Structures are given as structure tokens and as C-alpha cells.
Amino acid sequence: MRAAQEGLEKRLQLRHRELLAPARLGVTGHHHLAWGNRSILNKFSAETLNVTTTLAELSRGARQDFAAQPLPQLEELLTQVQTIGNNLGVPLDQLKAMLDVNGVSLSNGAISLHTPDGIPLRMLGTGSSRLLISGLQKAAGLSGLFLVDEVEYGLEPYRISRLLQVLGSKDDQPSGQVFITTHSPFVLRELQSSQLNVLRTIPDIPAPAQPTPSHVVLPLGQW
Incomplete structure (x- = not known):
């Protein structure tokens, strides 16, 4: 408030921005399975990995x-x-x-996780990699806000349930906030009515030339 009155711009420190920045589980997240700058593995071992x-x-x-x-x-x-x-x-x-x-020239990003047979984990299927990365993100606990678009993408029904549990759909005590979108009835069956919100186009607002389909946004409120 005082900074605004004096015409000063108060900037957040990097460590504070990292706490506020949301974690995102996208379609492609293979960079998290190596030690690159933006990798969750790098955040786990930033102080111990020096090669x-x-x-x-x-x-x-x-x-x-x-x-x-x-x-x-x-x-x-x-x-x-x-x-x-x-x-x-x-x-x-x-x-x-x-x-x-x-x-x-090699950097930490050249180091990645492999199976005992020497197969890099970036070769995992979409569903498997999303499950693993979501577990790593939760274990890191670096962000209290998690974003997941089309949570069912690449997953069979039984694995959808597993991913939702990793995100905290069954937790009694929330430790963060999760926003996910879905079109899948399997996702809806795994959640409580209090966790569901339906987004629709408001008739009074002109629709775009190519309207996008309605999404179900699920603010789980916990993970």
C-alpha cells in the first residue's frame, strides 16, 4: 500500500515467485524426467547434484x-x-x-532417468509419464497450486482413479489447490459433487466465431 502511494513498484523475489507459480501437468512433460533447469528432478537435487x-x-x-x-x-x-x-x-x-x-558441451539436462535395460523414461507412454510426474510434483511440494488440462488424457479408467488420488481427490486435509478440466464420465464418477463445477457460455455474452466446447472444471481444493 505504501509503495503504491509513493509510486514505487514492489517486485517479488525469485524464491517468492517460485512459491506462487502453479505447477502444470501437461500433455508433454518429458523434461521432468531429466535434470534440466525446469525439471522437477533438478529441484529435488539442486544442492546435491554437481557433475x-x-x-x-x-x-x-x-x-x-x-x-x-x-x-x-x-x-x-x-x-x-x-x-x-x-x-x-x-x-x-x-x-x-x-x-x-x-x-x-554437456549439461545436467543430458542426464536422464533410464530403466535397467538402458531405455530412457522419456519413452514412457503419455499416461505413465503423467502419473509419474504428478507423483514427483506432489512429493516435491514446491507449489500450492496445480493445473491439469484434460486429466483423462492417455489414461485407462483405472489409472484415471489413481491419478486423481495422487492429486488429492480423497484427501481429508488439503495441502494445496488443484484445478483440472475434463470431458470424461470416468473422472466425474471418482469425484464428489462438491468438487465439480460446470462452465457454460452465458447467453447474454456474444459467443466467439468458433465457440469452444464446455469444460468441467474441478477445483479439488486438495492434493
Whole structure:
């Protein structure tokens, strides 16, 4: 209030914005199964995962191994580039095709979860990945607001029930707030009437040229 009276703009600190920012379970969330900047795994282990030195050594080793491999299929092209450069006054001598330093730089995002057979978890089906990511989001507990569009997407009926329970549909004591949308009767059967709201177009307001279908918005109020 005082800042507004004095014409000052009060900005939220980053740590406060992170607490207010809603978590979202979208159609694609494979980045959460690796240690990228926006990954939930990275938030879990931000203070314990430090593999910068290891990744730098791997990048250096990849460049050295590539440089040691003969590439006879490129010799003619390298000679042609060298000739063109020398004719144009650009002195070139003994050109090599090597990995660029920036081209093979590795970061935490290059580390991802795999099965014992070496299959990355980003290859999981849509439903399985959504279930896993929702569980990770809940375990992290970093946001009190969770958004899920078309909660039934990619899930069989019995797995819809499991996802809703992860989101807190059966919890007695809410620890956050969840907003989901759905067109599925299976979702409606798993929820109480107090958790359901139907959104419809108001007749007095002109409808858009291509009206969107009605959604059922479910403010579960808990997860």
C-alpha cells in the first residue's frame, strides 16, 4: 500500500515467485524426467547434484576420440575447401573435421532417468509419464497450486482413479489447490459433487466465431 502511494513498484523475489507459480501437468512433460533447469528432478537435487567436472571430461574425451577416427569420405571436401580458401587469400593448411567445443558441451539436462535395460523414461507412454510426474510434483511440494488440462488424457479408467488420488481427490486435509478440466464420465464418477463445477457460455455474452466446447472444471481444493 505504501509503495503504491509513493509510486514505487514492489517486485517479488525469485524464491517468492517460485512459491506462487502453479505447477502444470501437461500433455508433454518429458523434461521432468531429466535434470534440466525446469525439471522437477533438478529441484529435488539442486544442492546435491554437481557433475560439472565429470561432464566436462566426457565432452573433452568425445572430442579427442572423434579426432582420432579417420574420415576418408571427407578428404576430398576438405581439400576443396582448402583450395578455395587459399585462392581467395584465406590461408588454410591441413584442415580437419572435428567436433566443435560448443557442439558437444554437456549439461545436467543430458542426464536422464533410464530403466535397467538402458531405455530412457522419456519413452514412457503419455499416461505413465503423467502419473509419474504428478507423483514427483506432489512429493516435491514446491507449489500450492496445480493445473491439469484434460486429466483423462492417455489414461485407462483405472489409472484415471489413481491419478486423481495422487492429486488429492480423497484427501481429508488439503495441502494445496488443484484445478483440472475434463470431458470424461470416468473422472466425474471418482469425484464428489462438491468438487465439480460446470462452465457454460452465458447467453447474454456474444459467443466467439468458433465457440469452444464446455469444460468441467474441478477445483479439488486438495492434493
